[in-house]
Amino acid sequence: MKIVVIGNGMVGHKFCEKIVDKSGSSAIQLVVFGEEPVQAYDRVHLSAYFSGKTGEELSLAPLDWYRGQNITLHLGDPVQHIDREQKTVHSHRGLTESYDYLIFATGSAAFVPPIPGTDKKGVFLYRTLEDLALMTAYAPQATCGAVIGGGLLGLEAAKALMDLGIPETHVIEFAPRLMPRQIDDKGSDILQTRLQRMGLQVHTSKSTQSILGANAITGLSFADGSTLPADMLVISAGIAPRDELAKQCGLQTGPRGGIVVNGQLQTSDPHIFAIGECALYNGMIYGLVAPGYEMAEVVASRLTAAAEPAKAFTGFDMSTKLKLIGVDVASFGNPFTTPDEGDSIVLEDATKGIYKRINVSKDGQLLLGGILIGDASAYNLLLQTCKNKLALPAEPADLLLGGRSAQPANMELPDDAVICSCENISKAAICKAVEGGHETFDAVKKCTKAATCCGGCAPMVKDIITATMKAQGKYIRNVVCEHFNYSRQELLDLVKVKSLRSFDEVLDHYGHGDGCEICKPVVSSILASLWNDMILAKGNDTAQDSNDRYLANIQKGGTYSIVPRIPGGEITPEKLIVIGQIAAQYHLYTKITGGQRIDLFGAHLSDLPDIWEALINAGFESGHAYGKALRTVKSCVGSTWCRFGLHDSVSFAIQIEERYRGLRAPHKIKSAVSGCIRECAEAQSKDFGIIATEKGWNLYVGGNGGSKPQHAKLLAADLDSATCIRYIDRFLMFYIKTADPLTRTATWLNKLEGGMDYLRNVVVNDSLGIAAELEKEMQQLVDAYKCEWREVVENPELRKRFSHFVNAPEEKDPTVKFETMRAQKRAAEWK
Amino acid sequence: MSAITTTDITWFFACKTTDVPPNGGVCVKYKDEQIALFHFTRTNRWYATQNLCPHRRQMALSRGLTGTQQGEPKVACPFHKKTFSLADGRCLNDEHECSLTTYPVRLEDDRVYIGVSNAY
Ligand code: SRM
Ligand SMILES: Cc1cc2nc3c(=O)[nH]c(=O)nc-3n(C[C@H](O)[C@H](O)[C@H](O)COP(=O)(O)OP(=O)(O)OC[C@H]3O[C@@H](n4cnc5c(N)ncnc54)[C@H](O)[C@@H]3O)c2cc1C
Ligand code: SF4
Ligand code: FES
Numbered sequence: 001m002k003i004v005v006i007g008n009g010m011v012g013h014k015f016c017e018k019i020v021d022k023s024g025s026s027a028i029q030l031v032v033f034g035e036e037p038v039q040a041y042d043r044v045h046l047s048a049y050f051s052g053k054t055g056e057e058l059s060l061a062p063l064d065w066y067r068g069q070n071i072t073l074h075l076g077d078p079v080q081h082i083d084r085e086q087k088t089v090h091s092h093r094g095l096t097e098s099y100d101y102l103i104f105a106t107g108s109a110a111f112v113p114p115i116p117g118t119d120k121k122g123v124f125l126y127r128t129l130e131d132l133a134l135m136t137a138y139a140p141q142a143t144c145g146a147v148i149g150g151g152l153l154g155l156e157a158a159k160a161l162m163d164l165g166i167p168e169t170h171v172i173e174f175a176p177r178l179m180p181r182q183i184d185d186k187g188s189d190i191l192q193t194r195l196q197r198m199g200l201q202v203h204t205s206k207s208t209q210s211i212l213g214a215n216a217i218t219g220l221s222f223a224d225g226s227t228l229p230a231d232m233l234v235i236s237a238g239i240a241p242r243d244e245l246a247k248q249c250g251l252q253t254g255p256r257g258g259i260v261v262n263g264q265l266q267t268s269d270p271h272i273f274a275i276g277e278c279a280l281y282n283g284m285i286y287g288l289v290a291p292g293y294e295m296a297e298v299v300a301s302r303l304t305a306a307a308e309p310a311k312a313f314t315g316f317d318m319s320t321k322l323k324l325i326g327v328d329v330a331s332f333g334n335p336f337t338t339p340d341e342g343d344s345i346v347l348e349d350a351t352k353g354i355y356k357r358i359n360v361s362k363d364g365q366l367l368l369g370g371i372l373i374g375d376a377s378a379y380n381l382l383l384q385t386c387k388n389k390l391a392l393p394a395e396p397a398d399l400l401l402g403g404r405s406a407q408p409a410n411m412e413l414p415d416d417a418v419i420c421s422c423e424n425i426s427k428a429a430i431c432k433a434v435e436g437g438h439e440t441f442d443a444v445k446k447c448t449k450a451a452t453c454c455g456g457c458a459p460m461v462k463d464i465i466t467a468t469m470k471a472q473g474k475y476i477r478n479v480v481c482e483h484f485n486y487s488r489q490e491l492l493d494l495v496k497v498k499s500l501r502s503f504d505e506v507l508d509h510y511g512h513g514d515g516c517e518i519c520k521p522v523v524s525s526i527l528a529s530l531w532n533d534m535i536l537a538k539g540n541d542t543a544q545d546s547n548d549r550y551l552a553n554i555q556k557g558g559t560y561s562i563v564p565r566i567p568g569g570e571i572t573p574e575k576l577i578v579i580g581q582i583a584a585q586y587h588l589y590t591k592i593t594g595g596q597r598i599d600l601f602g603a604h605l606s607d608l609p610d611i612w613e614a615l616i617n618a619g620f621e622s623g624h625a626y627g628k629a630l631r632t633v634k635s636c637v638g639s640t641w642c643r644f645g646l647h648d649s650v651s652f653a654i655q656i657e658e659r660y661r662g663l664r665a666p667h668k669i670k671s672a673v674s675g676c677i678r679e680c681a682e683a684q685s686k687d688f689g690i691i692a693t694e695k696g697w698n699l700y701v702g703g704n705g706g707s708k709p710q711h712a713k714l715l716a717a718d719l720d721s722a723t724c725i726r727y728i729d730r731f732l733m734f735y736i737k738t739a740d741p742l743t744r745t746a747t748w749l750n751k752l753e754g755g756m757d758y759l760r761n762v763v764v765n766d767s768l769g770i771a772a773e774l775e776k777e778m779q780q781l782v783d784a785y786k787c788e789w790r791e792v793v794e795n796p797e798l799r800k801r802f803s804h805f806v807n808a809p810e811e812k813d814p815t816v817k818f819e820t821m822r823a824q825k826r827a828a829e830w831k
Numbered sequence: 832m833s834a835i836t837t838t839d840i841t842w843f844f845a846c847k848t849t850d851v852p853p854n855g856g857v858c859v860k861y862k863d864e865q866i867a868l869f870h871f872t873r874t875n876r877w878y879a880t881q882n883l884c885p886h887r888r889q890m891a892l893s894r895g896l897t898g899t900q901q902g903e904p905k906v907a908c909p910f911h912k913k914t915f916s917l918a919d920g921r922c923l924n925d926e927h928e929c930s931l932t933t934y935p936v937r938l939e940d941d942r943v944y945i946g947v948s949n950a951y
Contacts, residue, residue, distance in 0.1 A: 483898075513898075516896070807850075
C-alpha cells in the first residue's frame with residue numbers, strides 16, 4: 001500500500017510517526033511532499049526562535065529519521081495538481097506519484113484581512129520559520145511595531161516584537177476585548193492592564209482601514225478616523241485553512257474554508273483524508289495541535305487496521321493556556337456559560353492582576369469551564385476536573401483560592417483521564433511506565449512522550465510519578481537503616497505494643513546487628529516519645545545521639561554549651577544575676593540566643609554537672625537545647641504592657657512551654673505566642689504558633705525557619721485556651737507518632753496525604769477517632785516529665801560519666817584551646 | 832600505671848571492664864596520648880583507636896555512637912558524623928579522609944589492656 005502525504009507540518013509528521021509505529025515500516029510505502037524548505041518543526045514553540053532556538057533545534061525529527069524509516073520526503077516541492085481518477089499527484093518540480101490513499105495535512109495559512117496595503121514592506125505574517133527570519137532581519141530598523149489581532153497568536157507575535165527590541169509595540173483588536181474566543185470582558189480588562197504594565201499598548205474595538213506609506217509601512221489608519229504611526233506590522237487576524245488544492249480537484253470544502261471530513265477524517269473522496277488545521281469537522285476548524293494529533297491517530301489506525309473497530313474523531317476540547325507572554329492566561333471547557341447553564345464564581349484581585357472565573361453546573365456538582373488570568377497554576381487540575389467530570393468540593397470557591405488540598409488529588413483521576421493532551425497520553429499510560437521501572441520525569445517523558453510538546457502537563461506528570469511510586473510502597477516505606485527493616489512509624493507501634501523500654505530490647509525483638517548512628521537515635525527518640533523515661537537510664541545512654549548522651553551540644557574544640565530553660569523569655573533580675581555569676585565562675589562565653597534565652601559556651605565535659613548543680617539550685621532546669629525536643633516557646637510582651645495586646649501572651653507561652661518541656665519528637669519543636677496580629681513573637685514561623693484574636697487564640701501549625709523557611713498554616717481559629725492546648729496535644733502527638741526521623745513538622749505536613757484539610761479533620765473533627773487517645777498519651781508524657789539534668793546532678797553514678805579520661809577523671813582535656821575576643825573567650829579555630 | 836612489655840608491644844592497663852559503658856566508648860590517657868576504647872557488648876568485642884578525629888582534628892571519637900555496617904564495627908564522630916571502621920581504622924563514608932590508628936586490646940579478668948607499639 002502506498003500513501004502520499006501532502007504537507008510536512010506538525011500533523012503530517014505525527015501521521016508518519018504513527019504509521020511507522022503501527023505498521024512496522026515495511027508493508028506501507030510513504031511519500032511526503034512539503035512546501036517549506038525544511039522538514040517538520042515545532043510550530044507551537046515557534047516563538048522560541050527569538051530566544052535563540054535554531055530551526056534545527058525546533059525540528060521534530062532529523063532527516064535521517066525519515067531515511068531510516070524509508071519515508072520518501074520531497075521538501076520545498078509543493079503538490080500542485082491531483083488527478084483523482086488516476087490517483088496521482090503532481091508536484092511543482094514535476095514529480096508524479098501514484099497513491100492508494102492520499103492525506104491532506106496542508107495546515108492553514110495566516111488569514112490576511114482585505115485591507116489595502118498588506119503588500120507593503122514591513123508587513124509580516126507569523127506562521128513559519130521563514131516569516132520569523134524575515135522579521136528578525138527587518139526589526140533593527142523598526143521603532144514602532146504593531147500587531148493586527150489580539151488573539152492567542154497575536155499576543156504571542158506582540159511579545160515577539162518586544163523581544164526583538166522594538167521600542168514601542170501596539171496590539172490592535174477589532175473586538176471589544178482581547179482573546180475574544182477564550183476570555184470574557186473582565187478577564188480581558190485585567191489582562192490588558194497587565195500587558196500595558198509590561199509596555200504593550202492595547203487598542204480594542206479598532207477596525208483597521210488601511211496601511212499607510214508609499215513603499216514601506218509608516219502607519220495604520222482606522223475606521224474611527226484615528227491613525228497610529230508604525231514601521232513594522234504583523235498580521236495575526238486568524239487562520240485560513242489551506243484548501244486551495246482540495247477545491248481545485250473538486251473535494252467538498254466549507255463555505256468559509258476547510259476540507260469537509262467525516263468522523264473517519266475521510267473527505268468526499270473515500271481514498272482521500274484530511275487531518276490537522278486544514279480539516280473541517282462538524283463545521284469546525286481545530287486550530288490547535290492536540291486535535292490534529294488525534295486526527296492523525298484515527299487515520300493511521302484505520303489504514304494499518306490497528307484499531308478494530310476503527311476509532312473515530314468526535315471533536316476535541318479546545319482548552320488552552322497561553323505561553324511565553326509573561327502573564328498566565330488560560331481558558332478551559334466552556335468559559336462563557338450563561339446564567340441558565342450554570343453559576344459562575346469569580347475571584348478578582350485588580351492589585352495583583354489576577355482574575356479567575358469558574359463555571360459550575362446549576363446543581364453545584366460539575367465544573368463546566370473557566371478562565372484564569374494572572375495565575376494559571378491550577379489550570380491542569382481544573383481542566384482534568386472539568387474533562388473527567390470529577391465531583392467538586394462542597395465549597396467550589398475553594399478551587400479558586402488555590403489551596404492544593406481543595407483540588408482533587410491526581411490519583412483520583414480515572415485511568416483514562418488524558419494527562420498530556422498534545423500527545424494524548426492517559427494517566428494509565430504514565431502509571432504503567434512508572435511501574436515498568438521508569439521512575440524519573442525524564443524517563444517517563446522518553447518512554448511515553450508525555451510532556452514533550454507544550455509541557456503544560458509536566459507538574460501533573462511529576463505528581464503522578466510520585467503517587468504511583470508511593471502506591472507501590474517505594475516512597476512511604478522509609479525503613480530506618482540496615483538494622484531495622486521498619487519505618488519509624490511501624491517501629492513506634494511495635495515498641496508500644498510490646499512495651500519495650502531500652503534500645504537493646506528493641507534491637508533484640510525487631511532488629512539485627514549492633515545498630516548504628518542512624519537507628520540508635522531513632523529508637524531512643526521513640527522510647528522517649530512513648531515513655532519519657534530518663535534518657536540516660538537502663539543502659540540507654542550510649543544509644544543516644546552524642547549531644548543527648550552528654551545533655552549538651554558539643555562545640556568546636558570539644559567543649560559544651562549550657563542552655564537553661566527560660567520559659568517565654570521571661571526572667572527575673574535575680575536569676576539573670578545567677579547566670580552571670582555562674583558564667584564568671586566557670587569562665588563561660590555568654591550570648592543571648594535567637595530563642596529568647598541565654599547560652600553559656602565553652603564548658604569542659606567534667607564541669608557540666610557542677611555548673612548544672614549551681615543552676616538547678618538557683619531554680620533553673622534543662623532547656624533541652626541538645627535534644628530533638630521542645631526548644632523554646634517565644635513570646636511577645638503581650639497585654640500586660642503592650643498597648644495593642646489582646647491577651648497575656650507571656651503567661652500563655654509560659655504555660656505552654658512548661659506543659660511540653662522535655663517532650664521528645666522526630667525533630668526539634670519550636671513555638672511562640674503573639675499577643676496580637678502584629679505578630680512580634682513570629683509565631684507563624686514555628687512548628688506551632690499561637691496568635692491572640694479578639695475572641696481567643698488562632699492556632700497555626702507547620703511553620704519552619706532554617707534553610708527552607710515556610711509559614712505555618714491556620715489550623716483553627718478563635719479558640720479558648722483549654723481547647724487550644726487540647727488541639728496542640730493532638731497535633732503534636734499525631735506528629736510524633738507518624739513522622740519520619742529528623743522531619744520537622746513543616747516537611748511532615750507537606751508530605752502528609754491530604755495536607756492541612758486532612759490534619760484539621762484528624763485534630764479538630766477527630767475523623768480517625770483517636771483524639772482522646774492522643775490527649776491521654778500526651779498527658780502521660782507531661783506527667784512523667786522530670787528535669788534530666790537534676791537527675792544527673794543528684795545521681796553519683798551518672799555524674800561519673802561526665803569525665804574526659806576514664807583513667808584520670810580529675811583531668812580535663814589538655815588539647816582544648818581558647819582565644820580571646822571582645823573581652824570573652826571563644827573556641828580556637830579548627831586546625 | 833602498670834604495664835606489661837613484650838618484644839614489640841607494650842600492653843598498658845586502661846581501666847576496668849565495668850568502667851566502659853555497654854556498647855559505648857571512653858577515652859584513655861596514655862602518656863600524652865588519648866586513645867578511644869570501645870566495648871561491643873553483644874559480641875563482647877573490644878576495640879581501641881586514636882581519640883583524635885582526623886577530619887577537624889577533634890578529640891572526640893570516644894564520645895561517638897558505635898555500631899556496625901554490614902557487620903563491620905564502626906564509630907561515628909560526634910562533630911560531622913564521619914564514620915570509621917574499628918577493624919582497620921579506615922573512613923567508611925569519605926574515601927579521602929585519613930585512617931585512624933588502631934590498637935589491640937586484651938582482657939585479663941575484669942582488666943582491660945591496650946597494646947601500643949614500642950617503636951612509637
Ligand atoms: C544558639 C542558637 C544561635 C544563637 O546564638 O542565637 C542556635 C544554635 C544552634 N542551632 Fe539553631 N540556634 C538557635 C536558634 C535557631 C533558630 C531561631 C529560633 O529558634 O527562633 C532557628 C530557625 C527556626 C527553626 O528552627 O525553624 C534555628 C535553626 C537551626 C537548624 C535548622 C532547622 C531546620 O528545620 O532546618 C539547625 C540544624 C538542625 O536542627 O538540624 C540548628 C542547629 C543548631 C545547633 C544545635 C547546631 C549544633 O548541632 O551544634 C547550634 C548549637 C547551639 C548550642 O550548642 O547551644 N538550628 N536555630 C539559637 C538557640 C536558640 C535557643 O535558645 O534554643
Ligand atoms: C506562532 C504559533 C503559535 C502556536 N501556538 C500553539 C499552541 O500553543 N498550542 C497549540 O495547540 N497550537 C498552537 N499553534 C497552532 C499549531 O502550530 C497548529 O495547530 C499546527 O501546527 C497544525 O499542524 P498542521 O500540520 O495541521 O499544519 P502546519 O503545521 O501548518 O503544517 C502544514 C504544512 O503543510 C504545508 N503545505 C501546505 N500546502 C502544501 C502543498 N500543497 N504541498 C506541500 N505542502 C503543503 C505547509 O507549508 C506546512 O508546512 C501555534 C501556531 C503558531 C503559528
Ligand atoms: S546558624 Fe549555623 S553557625 Fe549559626 S548557630 Fe546555627 S548552626 Fe551554628
Ligand atoms: S571532626 Fe570528626 S567528623 Fe568532623
